[in-house]
Structures are given as structure tokens and as C-alpha cells.
Amino acid sequence: MEATVEIASTKCVDRDEADEETIMELLFDERIDGEIATVDRAALMAAVHAVAPDLVLLDREEDLRPFECDGLSAYRTLPMLVAMPATLAEVESLMRVCFEHHVPVVTRGAGTGLSGGALPLAKGVLLVMSRFNRILELDADARIARVQPGVRNLAISEAAGPHGLYYAPDPSSQIACSIGGNVAENAGGVHCLKYGLTVHNVIGVEIVTIEGERMTLGGETLDTPGFDLLALFTGSEGMLGVITEVTVKLLPKPEVARVLMASFDDVERAGRAVGDIIAAGIIPGGLEMMDNLAIRAAEDFVHAGYPVEAQAILLCELDGVEADVRADCERVRALLENAGATGIQLARDDAERALFWAGRKAAFPAVGRMSPDYYCMDGTIPRRELPRVLKGIDDLAEHYGLRVANVFHAGDGNLHPLILFDANLPGELDTAEALGGEILSLCVEAGGTITGEHGVGREKLNQMCTQFAPDELTHFHSVKHAFDERRLLNPGKNVPTLARCAEHGAMHVHQGQLSHPELPRF
Amino acid sequence: MAHLQDRRPAFTEPGEPGPTKDTGQDASAALIDTVSRAARERTPLRIVGGGTKAFLGRRVEATQAVELRDHAGIVHYDPVELIVTARAGTPLATLERVLDESHQRLAFEPPHFGGAATVGGMVAAGLSGPRRPWAGSVRDFVLGVRVITAEGKHLRFGGEVMKNVAGYDLSRLMVGAQGTLGVITEVSFKVLPQPVAAARLRLSLPFEDACQRLVEWGRQPLPITGAAFEAGTLHVRLEGGEGSVESTRRHIGGEAEAADFWADLREHRLPFFRGDDPRPLWRLSLPARARLPALDGDWLVDWGGVQPWLRSDESPTHVQEVTAAVGGHAIRYTPTADNVSPHPPLPAVLDKYHRRLKARLDPDGIFNPGRLYADW
Numbered sequence: 001m002e003a004t005v006e007i008a009s010t011k012c013v014d015r016d017e018a019d020e021e022t023i024m025e026l027l028f029d030e031r032i033d034g035e036i037a038t039v040d041r042a043a044l045m046a047a048v049h050a051v052a053p054d055l056v057l058l059d060r061e062e063d064l065r066p067f068e069c070d071g072l073s074a075y076r077t078l079p080m081l082v083a084m085p086a087t088l089a090e091v092e093s094l095m096r097v098c099f100e101h102h103v104p105v106v107t108r109g110a111g112t113g114l115s116g117g118a119l120p121l122a123k124g125v126l127l128v129m130s131r132f133n134r135i136l137e138l139d140a141d142a143r144i145a146r147v148q149p150g151v152r153n154l155a156i157s158e159a160a161g162p163h164g165l166y167y168a169p170d171p172s173s174q175i176a177c178s179i180g181g182n183v184a185e186n187a188g189g190v191h192c193l194k195y196g197l198t199v200h201n202v203i204g205v206e207i208v209t210i211e212g213e214r215m216t217l218g219g220e221t222l223d224t225p226g227f228d229l230l231a232l233f234t235g236s237e238g239m240l241g242v243i244t245e246v247t248v249k250l251l252p253k254p255e256v257a258r259v260l261m262a263s264f265d266d267v268e269r270a271g272r273a274v275g276d277i278i279a280a281g282i283i284p285g286g287l288e289m290m291d292n293l294a295i296r297a298a299e300d301f302v303h304a305g306y307p308v309e310a311q312a313i314l315l316c317e318l319d320g321v322e323a324d325v326r327a328d329c330e331r332v333r334a335l336l337e338n339a340g341a342t343g344i345q346l347a348r349d350d351a352e353r354a355l356f357w358a359g360r361k362a363a364f365p366a367v368g369r370m371s372p373d374y375y376c377m378d379g380t381i382p383r384r385e386l387p388r389v390l391k392g393i394d395d396l397a398e399h400y401g402l403r404v405a406n407v408f409h410a411g412d413g414n415l416h417p418l419i420l421f422d423a424n425l426p427g428e429l430d431t432a433e434a435l436g437g438e439i440l441s442l443c444v445e446a447g448g449t450i451t452g453e454h455g456v457g458r459e460k461l462n463q464m465c466t467q468f469a470p471d472e473l474t475h476f477h478s479v480k481h482a483f484d485e486r487r488l489l490n491p492g493k494n495v496p497t498l499a500r501c502a503e504h505g506a507m508h509v510h511q512g513q514l515s516h517p518e519l520p521r522f
Numbered sequence: 523m524a525h526l527q528d529r530r531p532a533f534t535e536p537g538e539p540g541p542t543k544d545t546g547q548d549a550s551a552a553l554i555d556t557v558s559r560a561a562r563e564r565t566p567l568r569i570v571g572g573g574t575k576a577f578l579g580r581r582v583e584a585t586q587a588v589e590l591r592d593h594a595g596i597v598h599y600d601p602v603e604l605i606v607t608a609r610a611g612t613p614l615a616t617l618e619r620v621l622d623e624s625h626q627r628l629a630f631e632p633p634h635f636g637g638a639a640t641v642g643g644m645v646a647a648g649l650s651g652p653r654r655p656w657a658g659s660v661r662d663f664v665l666g667v668r669v670i671t672a673e674g675k676h677l678r679f680g681g682e683v684m685k686n687v688a689g690y691d692l693s694r695l696m697v698g699a700q701g702t703l704g705v706i707t708e709v710s711f712k713v714l715p716q717p718v719a720a721a722r723l724r725l726s727l728p729f730e731d732a733c734q735r736l737v738e739w740g741r742q743p744l745p746i747t748g749a750a751f752e753a754g755t756l757h758v759r760l761e762g763g764e765g766s767v768e769s770t771r772r773h774i775g776g777e778a779e780a781a782d783f784w785a786d787l788r789e790h791r792l793p794f795f796r797g798d799d800p801r802p803l804w805r806l807s808l809p810a811r812a813r814l815p816a817l818d819g820d821w822l823v824d825w826g827g828v829q830p831w832l833r834s835d836e837s838p839t840h841v842q843e844v845t846a847a848v849g850g851h852a853i854r855y856t857p858t859a860d861n862v863s864p865h866p867p868l869p870a871v872l873d874k875y876h877r878r879l880k881a882r883l884d885p886d887g888i889f890n891p892g893r894l895y896a897d898w
Contacts, residue, residue, distance in 0.1 A: 139810075141740075164742070229872075235687045235691055251743075252743040323765020327764070414684075448681070448683050464689065468688075471671075472678070475671060478882040
């Protein structure tokens with residue numbers, strides 16, 4: 001969920017060059033993604049209104065248009081129907097009707113996701129949860145907040161702020177993205193290494209199943225009897241149930257936060273410095289790395305004072321109690337010097353600290369200004385493999401003739417290569433996607449994963465065939481079946497069918513044979 | 523078909539600092555064999571680690587056991603990555619010793635309840651120690667697992683990276699499932715550095731005052747990592763940087779606590795937990811700031827108020843009902859002769875989906891049948 005609002009609202013890629021059939025298969029391919037029943041729209045609306053007369057349904061094309069894509073706007077489909085419930089009873093009724101009529105349901109939060117997880121289905125209902133936008137309870141003494149899923153991530157911290165508390169996960173899209181979407185995607189952010197992902201900061205959710213039943217997973221206690229379904233549902237991308245309420249834990253705001261910026265004339269040296277900091281027993285609040293192309297893009301856009309000649313910069317934020325932070329800053333400074341940093345700057349005050357971060361947080365749109373389009377990847381790798389993965393990305397970029405900028409949540413190994421391309425040039429979008437697929441294969445080969453925080457969605461379905469063996473995918477389908485035996489919740493996302501893998505999964509790895517064997521691998 | 527993620531990343535060359543090499547033994551072939559045979563013959567299996575947490579569920583009526591102890595060893599440990607991978611049969615004590623040598627630890631402080639405790643059993647039981655409210659639970663630190671499924675397949679979910687949202691989170695689902703969804707053979711954890719400084723304090727004050735102070739302290743960024751109350755004494759542990767521990771120690775006052783207190787609490791070696799007490803031991807899990815349920819008996823309240831331990835002769839139904847009425851649940855730690863589940867019953871809809879999930883992942887019910895609840 002490392003999205004920026006800019007991407008969500010302005011980046012729309014046309015696929016005019018591609019033929020219609022290819023586009024349809026990209027969006028949903030009944031042949032390999034599974035059949036979907038054809039249901040008459042008017043009849044469905046009548047059935048819904050019979051049990052939920054006040055439920056807002058949209059069916060005119062001009063009303064559906066704003067919902068045709070999420071943050072991954074290269075993929076667009078008009079849903080058959082948009083439902084905008086305002087009450088729990090309406091959600092339950094809608095689900096029962098859809099279950100009965102075999103109509104698929106795609107749930108959407110704020111629509112800032114970057115992997116097409118909320119891409120509508122032409123034969124399905126898009127369930128928009130934006131009217132569930134109330135903070136139901138904020139208990140400062142218990143340090144929890146109970147909120148509806150449409151509440152924005154940042155709104156929780158804003159409400160908690162006057163009590164000296166905040167909600168820790170902070171995806172870059174936090175001013176726009178909603179907590180329901182955060183749970184569905186297990187959203188991260190720049191402070192994950194120390195404060196965890198969404199799964200570590202949510203203590204309970206209320207779910208409505210596709211059969212219209214309500215259940216609470218987790219709750220206000222630190223554990224609940226039975227299986228850890230809360231963990232299972234977190235990051236399940238709307239495939240197992242609809243989130244109708246979320247209880248999050250709140251943390252006391254750190255007393256102080258300081259940021260060190262170190263520049264390096266060599267990416268590998270910067271990577272080693274990250275290891276040195278961790279090895280010294282220091283867990284920074286944030287530890288981010290950018291390569292030269294990303295540095296120049298960000299500096300040009302935000303004027304954060306980044307050294308544009310550096311091959312890499314590290315931003316290291318240390319937070320906590322004043323005395324500890326002061327001591328850690330000195331230790332980190334010494335470690336960075338030993339690691340060969342060519343320059344080290346401690347942000348003088350909160351204004352400069354905010355400026356250092358502004359460059360990093362605006363890295364995606366900044367790169368966007370350098371190129372008509374860009375494609376954001378989201379692999380995670382063991383940190384030690386960073387130099388070799390970056391070298392591999394360089395080689396692949398050269399092979400495909402496209403530029404790649406890299407921003408990296410260095411502390412937790414989450415790499416965001418941004419592929420620069422021009423969708424108006426025939427075939428260049430396809431080239432960018434092919435390069436992206438190879439980069440993800442590289443991440444898996446390095447012992448990593450195809451997605452650290454953006455989710456699989458529609459976008460990375462084929463890459464799932466690279467990461468998981470058929471038996472593992474089958475196991476995922478079994479889990480899905482337990483909660484949604486008719487496969488009505490967000491079909492065609494997150495976990496590919498074996499039929500899809502048989503057809504497309506061979507794209508990157510086929511019985512041990514890699515495409516482009518001439519490129520160095522490890 | 524060899525999938526990419528089955529390949530382990532290259533180890534560092536000898537002499538270089540870096541990952542520890544595998545030192546144990548891989549007995550997975552025999553384990554897969556046992557499970558496959560049981561699956562074919564539809565015979566139930568008892569999954570056994572060190573046997574130290576047997577009390578936490580029902581006795582499994584199965585003649586055949588899957589013993590994990592021979593499948594042991596640290597597969598991969600790289601302190602700089604903050605990640606360790608160990609086979610299920612690895613003694614928990616061994617894992618903790620290896621981490622300690624690199625000044626790291628399992629932050630969730632799992633109880634051993636005996637020297638035989640294994641890594642796999644610790645994960646399957648899902649128990650976390652006194653640090654849990656501040657540091658997180660077992661599942662918060664599990665990054666990946668390998669499991670043998672009911673089809674006898676040896677699968678890998680999650681991995682050795684901190685962030686991974688590909689597919690469903692089946693590794694965390696295994697935590698606390700007590701072996702009912704598959705045989706855990708290997709687990710990867712996030713580990714954390716040990717703190718630079720620590721302090722243990724005891725304060726004499728009434729329970730209500732202790733609760734009030736904990737609420738006030740909880741709203742400040744203080745390095746508290748333990749808070750337990752028993753019989754007029756609040757025990758507090760601080761862990762963090764030297765500056766913050768020292769200033770907090772002065773701020774909250776009190777006297778120095780015995781060095782072993784927190785380990786003794788975690789391992790139930792304090793007098794409160796003594797084995798000759800005839801009253802059953804209950805573990806309650808309560809919402810923050812909930813009142814203690816009106817139950818007769820003695821209390822030791824851990825986790826800053828939300829994990830009370832109770833010694834009581836009250837009837838099991840009564841303990842569970844009264845605890846549920848304040849928004850919590852109660853688990854009986856003292857096994858009963860009639861093999862009743864120590865866990866409270868699940869609400870109807872949850873129960874239905876537990877059964878469905880179990881039925882999908884273990885259709886013939888071969889994995890620890892009846893361990894959590896009598897009829898599945």
C-alpha cells in the first residue's frame with residue numbers, strides 16, 4: 001500500500017495499442033480464472049432493494065466510471081453495479097443476495113491500492129465501503145480505537161494526537177487510504193522494522209461473510225480462543241470476507257525523532273552500512289535508501305537538500321526518549337563514517353527532518369515527473385542480497401532499454417524499483433511489464449518475495465506461479481474454499497488458478513529454465 | 523518441479539562474518555512418510571515435540587505419534603538480517619542460546635515449561651511471556667513455516683523476509699493451532715537485539731493504584747516491558763537505552779527486584795504456581811482496563827492487567843461465563859480427568875468456519891483430532 005495520492009488520481013495509462021481481446025483477458029479471463037454467472041442487472045437490483053430498500057446502488061455508466069480502477073489504473077473495468085451501503089444490515093443483505101444469485105463481490109476502500117486488488121468485474125458488484133467512515137470509539141487509557149473500515153489511516157492518528165497517541169503503520173498514501181484497505185492489504189510504511197505492519201497493529205476486525213453472517217476475529221483482548229483467523233484475514237485482499245469494523249492499537253508518540261542523512265559514492269557501501277547499524281543492535285524508526293536516479297528526481301521535485309552526485313543516500317530516523325536517541329545518533333554517525341559515507345548530515349530541527357522525509361515520501365511522483373509513465377515494483381529481499389539484486393536490475397534494465405530508479409525500505413528489505421516508460425510508444429507498456437516480471441523473479445531467486453506490501457491483486461497473479469509451487473497454491477485455494485466455496489469474493493485476484501499458471505506461469509520460469517539465460521543470475 | 527524459493531540463498535564464505543551454517547539433522551523424509559501413511563490409512567496422529575505443553579489442550583486419542591525431536595537444528599541464522607530459521611524439533615533452549623551469543627533474542631519471551639520444550643511446540647502452542655503486551659506475541663514474530671499437509675506434501679509459506687504479502691498468511695495461522703492444521707517442520711522468526719540496559723523494580727501499593735499508574739505510564743513512551751501484580755506488590759521491568767531506563771527508574775521509584783523474578787513468572791516457578799495447590803490454575807485474557815471478574819480465589823495479574831492468573835475452585839462453566847461477561851475468556855491450565863477442552867466454546871459462526879477450515883485442510887481428521895475441541 002505504498003501509494004501516493006498522485007498516482008491514484010492522475011496516472012491513467014491507456015492501452016489503445018493492444019487489441020480488445022488481450023485487454024479483456026488481462027482484466028478477467030473466464031477461461032482460466034473461472035466462470036462467472038451472467039446475471040441480469042435490473043433483476044439483481046430489484047432483489048437487493050427488496051431486502052435493503054435504502055441501499056444506494058449505482059448503475060449508470062457515468063456513475064460507475066469513477067470506480068473503474070484503483071491505484072493501478074492501467075487496469076480498468078466498469079462494474080455491473082456499485083453498492084454503497086451505510087449500515088451493517090445493508091452489507092449483510094447485499095451479501096446474502098449476491099451469494100444466492102452467484103454474483104461476485106469486489107470490495108473497495110479508498111481505491112489507492114497499487115496492485116489492482118479493487119479492480120471491478122464486469123459481471124460483479126463493486127462494494128464501496130467509503131460511507132463507513134466513523135471513528136466509533138477512541139479509548140486513550142486502553143490505547144485502542146474502534147473504527148469503521150472507511151476511516152482514513154491518517155485520521156486515526158489525527159484523532160489520537162491530542163491524547164499523545166498515534167497509529168503506527170504509515171503507508172505513503174496515508175492521507176487518502178482507508179484502514180479497511182490497509183487490513184485487506186496488510187499495509188506497511190516506512191516505520192515497519194520497529195513498529196510492524198498492519199497485522200501487528202490491528203487487534204480485532206468484524207467480518208461479514210459472503211453468506212451474510214457476521215463474526216468477530218480477535219477483539220479487545222490480546223488473544224482469542226481458536227485459530228488466529230485475524231492474522232489469516234489480514235492481507236487476504238478481500239478474498240475471505242468483508243471487513244466492517246477494525247480495532248487498532250495506539251502507541252504513545254515518541255518523545256523525540258532525529259534523522260541522519262548519509263551519502264555514499266557506492267550503492268554497495270550504503271547497503272553494508274545498513275547491516276552495520278542493525279548489527280550494532282540499533283533498530284531505527286525508519287531506515288530508507290535511494291539510488292542516484294531517485295535522489296535526482298526527488299531533489300528536482302522537492303529541493304530537500306539531497307546530494308545529487310551521490311550514488312546512494314541513507315535516511316536513518318532514530319526515535320524514542322531524548323537521552324537514548326542522542327546516544328544512538330552518535331553511534332550511528334560513527335558507524336556511517338566507518339562504512340565510508342562521503343557526507344553525514346543530522347537534520348537541525350523538525351523542519352529539516354520533515355524536508356528530508358518529504359523527498360523520500362515524494363519519490364514516486366518525483367520519478368513520475370521524469371517520465372510519462374512509471375511502473376512501481378514491490379519485491380522484498382534479504383538485505384544482504386541488495387548489491388547483487390541492484391546489479392541484476394541494472395543489467396535487466398539495460399537489456400530492456402528502460403531506466404529504473406530504486407527506493408528501498410532498507411531496514412526491512414522491501415525494494416521498490418520504479419520502471420520509467422512511455423505508454424504512448426507502441427509496446428513499451430508490455431516491455432515495462434515484462435521487465436517488472438523479471439525483476440520480481442530476481443527477488444524470489446534471492447530468497448525474497450514478489451510483494452512486500454502492495455499485494456498481489458490482479459497485477460502479480462502470474463508471478464505467484466513463480467513464487468509458489470502448485471501444491472502450495474492448492475493449499476491456498478483450500479483455505480479460500482472454507483470461507484467462500486462459490487468463489488464469489490474478489491475472484492481472479494491474489495491466488496492464481498492452476499489453469500492460469502499452466503498457461504502464463506511459465507512466463508518467467510519453466511522447469512528451471514529462465515528467460516534471458518545470458519543475463520547473470522544468482 | 524523445483525521452485526525458486528526452495529533454493530536457499532548462498533551462505534557466506536568461511537571466515538566471513540555472517541550466517542551460521544546448518545548444524546542439525548533433517549528428518550523430514552521420515553516425517554513425510556509417517557504422515558503419508560496415516561493419510562492413506564486414515565489413522566489419526568498425535569504430534570509430539572517436547573511434551574511440555576500437553577496440558578494446553580485435550581488428550582489426543584491416537585495410538586500413532588509423529589515425534590519431531592529428531593528433526594532439529596538451526597537451519598539458517600544471520601544476526602544482521604534479524605532472522606533465524608530452525609527445525610521444529612530444535613530445543614527452545616538451544617535456539618535461545620544461539621541468539622544470546624549474538625546478543626539477540628525472541629522478543630516475545632516464550633515460556634518453556636520444561637527443558638524439553640521445542641521450537642515447533644512453542645509455535646504450535648502459541649504462548650508468549652510477560653513481555654507480550656509491549657513487544658508482541660509469537661505470531662507477530664513468525665515470518666515463515668514449512669508444514670507437512672494432510673496430503674503428505676512438504677510446503678513452505680512465508681519466508682525469511684520481514685515483509686511478505688504474497689498469498690494468505692498461513693504461517694501465522696499455524697501459531698496456536700496446536701498441530702490441528704498440519705505438522706510444522708521448520709519456522710523462521712524475526713529476532714531483535716537485546717536491550718542495552720534493563721532494570722527490575724518492585725513497588726508496594728494497592729491493586730487499584732497499580733492499575734491507575736499503569737494507565738498513566740502506558741500513555742507515555744516509557745521503556746516498560748513487564749508489569750505484574752501480586753499480593754500488594756507491583757513488579758515492573760524496564761528495558762531500553764541507558765538514558766531512558768535510568769530516568770524511568772527514577773520516575774517510577776520502588777526497590778530493586780530479584781534478578782530471577784521475570785524468568786520465574788514466565789516459567790510458573792513463583793510460589794503462586796506451586797504444584798501442590800489443589801485448586802485448578804486458570805489463565806484469563808481481558809480487555810484493557812476491564813475489572814477482574816468476581817471469582818473466589820487468589821490472583822496474580824500479569825501483562826499490565828490483561829492476563830490475570832487465578833487459583834480457584836469455582837466451576838469451569840462459572841469461571842468462563844463470568845470472564846466472558848467482562849469481555850474476556852478463560853483457559854484452564856490444570857487438566858481435568860474427564861478430558862474436557864481447557865478452551866472456552868467458540869461463538870456459533872466462528873465455530874462453523876473453524877470446522878470448515880479444518881475440514882478443508884485436514885479432511886480425514888488425522889492431525890491431533892480433538893486436541894482443541896472434542897469433536898474436531
